[in-house]
Amino acid sequence: MTAQLDTAWEPRAQALADELETRGDLTDPAWKAAVAATPRHVLVPKVYEQGTTGEWHSVDVASPSGLDRVYSPTTLITALANHGTHHESISSSTKPDLMVRMLETLDVHDDHTVLEIGTGTGYNAALLTHRLGAERVFSVDLDAEIVDPARERLASIGLRPTLVTRDGAEGLREHAPFDRIIATCSVPTVPRAWCDQLVDGGLLLVDIKAGPTAGNLVLLRRDGDRLEGRFTDRWATFMQMRHHHEQPRSLHPPTDAGARTRTTKTPPDPWQHNREVWFLAHFTGLPNGVRHGMRFDPDTRQPTAGTITAPEGSHAFVMLEPTPDGAWSVTESGPTRLWQAVEGAHQMWRAAGEPGWPRLGVTVEASDQWAWIDDPHGEYQWSLTI
Numbered sequence: 001m002t003a004q005l006d007t008a009w010e011p012r013a014q015a016l017a018d019e020l021e022t023r024g025d026l027t028d029p030a031w032k033a034a035v036a037a038t039p040r041h042v043l044v045p046k047v048y049e050q051g052t053t054g055e056w057h058s059v060d061v062a063s064p065s066g067l068d069r070v071y072s073p074t075t076l077i078t079a080l081a082n083h084g085t086h087h088e089s090i091s092s093s094t095k096p097d098l099m100v101r102m103l104e105t106l107d108v109h110d111d112h113t114v115l116e117i118g119t120g121t122g123y124n125a126a127l128l129t130h131r132l133g134a135e136r137v138f139s140v141d142l143d144a145e146i147v148d149p150a151r152e153r154l155a156s157i158g159l160r161p162t163l164v165t166r167d168g169a170e171g172l173r174e175h176a177p178f179d180r181i182i183a184t185c186s187v188p189t190v191p192r193a194w195c196d197q198l199v200d201g202g203l204l205l206v207d208i209k210a211g212p213t214a215g216n217l218v219l220l221r222r223d224g225d226r227l228e229g230r231f232t233d234r235w236a237t238f239m240q241m242r243h244h245h246e247q248p249r250s251l252h253p254p255t256d257a258g259a260r261t262r263t264t265k266t267p268p269d270p271w272q273h274n275r276e277v278w279f280l281a282h283f284t285g286l287p288n289g290v291r292h293g294m295r296f297d298p299d300t301r302q303p304t305a306g307t308i309t310a311p312e313g314s315h316a317f318v319m320l321e322p323t324p325d326g327a328w329s330v331t332e333s334g335p336t337r338l339w340q341a342v343e344g345a346h347q348m349w350r351a352a353g354e355p356g357w358p359r360l361g362v363t364v365e366a367s368d369q370w371a372w373i374d375d376p377h378g379e380y381q382w383s384l385t386i
Contacts (some may be wrong), residue, residue: 008064009039012071016040016096020073025097028104034130035096041070043121043153044093048077073097078121093121094184098236103127105219105232106180106205112136115175115197117168117206117241118184122150129159137161138175140168142242168241171197183207185241186215189384190227190364198222207238208362208371210282210384211290213271218362227364228376231357235275254315256333263327264339266346268318269294269306276357277342277349283371283382284348285341287311308338352380 017035020026026035047059047070056077060066070076076093103124108114114128119141128137139161141147147165154160164172168183169191176197183194186207198204202222209215217236220229270278271292282290287310295305295317305317314334322328330339349355352373362369362384363376373380 008067009041012067013038016071020097020100023097026100030131031100031103034127035100037130038126039157040123041067042157043123043126044070044076044078046078093123099124102182102205106182106203108180112179114180114182115172115178116182116184119147119150119163120184122154124184125161126154126159129161134160138172140164140166140172142167167243169193173197178202184238186238187241189369195222195227195364200224207236210279212292213237214279214282216357220362220364225366230361233358254309254313259331259333261329261331263323264330264343265327266343268320268328270342276355277345280349281342281345284344286338287336310336310338314338
């Protein structure tokens, strides 16, 4: 590591901590001190950016612009998987503003033990260790290629929390129970091991996603054998938790069979502008494994339509430009009317009083998990179990 890096990071880390406090992301002096004291550049020696045409290239972390990027409220892609024809990001260092908001939401006290699901670069483990001490911080991740370098980098800055290579769904039973569990990956349902390894009255903060970007962070409290809580006000998303020996889902190309064009009063891109509706649509007819995207004008490269595609080939696209009467043109094809499910979710959301995330919640029991609006046993509830 160069002398420039050794001396240039401290004012940048302090400036990042000050910025997070000014923006309202930080209110606890203990977390601000942790941000200011953590050399993030040591934990993210490799950073990748994706170009406009999809290609990835590395960022020179040692350069002034690289350091500025590292010490900014930015998500940093830190590892790629080579899939032959393309690369896919598999590890990242979460935006510091999101990370500290999550830590404050988790309501960590100085005598707590914390389990992190998703070690990544080790930055969050570093913040936790600065606050709690190494003996109270535990973290797991799937691959030794991620965990071992994170352990070495943390040790190089004097931090030695317990890091274990393991499928995150298993938790860390040999060190349980934990006062707090924080998952920096998304899951469709809460693994039972996490429930069992949390103390009664303990808190779990996890990103529940019924589909791509379809969900949010939810803060769950354990009460006996039950976990229950509400989604956080500000939306966030994480990479899906990975497992060894996962079989890739077979995808059929979008089909034009039975294409039908009509108009709709439901806005065209709920995954971006009405994420509560997009979440609810996964309980009103969208099949598992749907993907959303955009169509672009080939000349201007500007988006022209939102798209949804199901694994079996059903497809829908909705034009972003409304018709003169304030509707949108939608074309559906294939056996499943995908946009019809979104319309149903939008109608239900309006009937429920257009709830924001804090009115939505999740309950986890031994035999079932379900999402709800306002009341776990009220009018609006849907099973999360897949």
